[in-house]
Amino acid sequence: KNEVEQSPQNLTAQEGEFITINCSYSVGISALHWLQQHPGGGIVSLFMLSSGKKKHGRLIATINIQEKHSSLHITASHPRDSAVYICAVRGGGSNYKLTFGKGTLLTVNP
Amino acid sequence: DVKVTQSSRYLVKRTGEKVFLECVQDMDHENMFWYRQDPGLGLRLIYFSYDVKMKEKGDIPEGYSVSREKKERFSLILESASTNQTSMYLCASSPGGSNSPLHFGNGTRLTVT
Numbered sequence: 001k002n003e004v005e006q007s008p009q010n011l012t013a014q015e016g017e018f019i020t021i022n023c024s025y026s027v028g029i030s031a032l033h034w035l036q037q038h039p040g041g042g043i044v045s046l047f048m049l050s051s052g053k054k055k056h057g058r059l060i061a062t063i064n065i066q067e068k069h070s071s072l073h074i075t076a077s078h079p080r081d082s083a084v085y086i087c088a089v090r091g092g093g094s095n096y097k098l099t100f101g102k103g104t105l106l107t108v109n110p
Numbered sequence: 111d112v113k114v115t116q117s118s119r120y121l122v123k124r125t126g127e128k129v130f131l132e133c134v135q136d137m138d139h140e141n142m143f144w145y146r147q148d149p150g151l152g153l154r155l156i157y158f159s160y161d162v163k164m165k166e167k168g169d170i171p172e173g174y175s176v177s178r179e180k181k182e183r184f185s186l187i188l189e190s191a192s193t194n195q196t197s198m199y200l201c202a203s204s205p206g207g208s209n210s211p212l213h214f215g216n217g218t219r220l221t222v223t
Contacts, residue, residue: 033211035212041217042215042216043212045212045213048210086152096143097169098212100152100154101152102150103152
């Protein structure tokens with residue numbers, strides 16, 4: 001069973017700061033997801049990646065398959081980025097199941 | 111835009127009641143999932159379905175059953191609700207294939223008293 005660890009658990013930043021959230025997993029995967037959940041809200045898929053790097057607006061996700069590690073970066077952070085960020089991994093083959101990290105609570109203060 | 115709709119945002123039920131949580135998606139997705147989310151435990155898969163009438167147990171199926179009679183609808187059933195089933199329940203869907211992005215509903219916060 002894959003173990004997914006996120007760090008930090010909680011992160012407080014000032015508006016404009018560069019944010020990094022980390023995700024490590026223990027077993028090889030076919031894909032890694034980054035998800036965002038606002039307080040009381042549903043979950044939105046930010047990225048799905050299996051190699052390299054993806055960028056969407058101020059968000060960048062990277063993955064290092066050899067190191068079994070992924071990072072989510074937020075540039076020029078804003079209070080509306082305050083949310084829980086969740087990393088999830090999917091094993092190889094036709095396994096539909098995701099293993100989720102426990103999430104990182106990000107608070108961006110104005 | 112994909113829409114995954116869960117029938118209730120908040121639900122309060124009594125111990126022993128039979129509870130139905132409904133989920134509908136409008137994008138003809140093959141895969142549908144039910145998760146529960148609890149503080150400190152993250153999201154855990156209860157059941158998933160990869161086709162009509164097809165289902166597989168997830169990590170915590172005990173006390174739950176599911177029904178998928180039509181492609182767009184995936185129902186989670188608590189046969190006899192218990193207080194330890196108080197939780198946030200999230201439905202998700204994805205297109206066929208194991209490496210597809212997930213689309214989540216807004217969740218149902220169920221309280222069993």
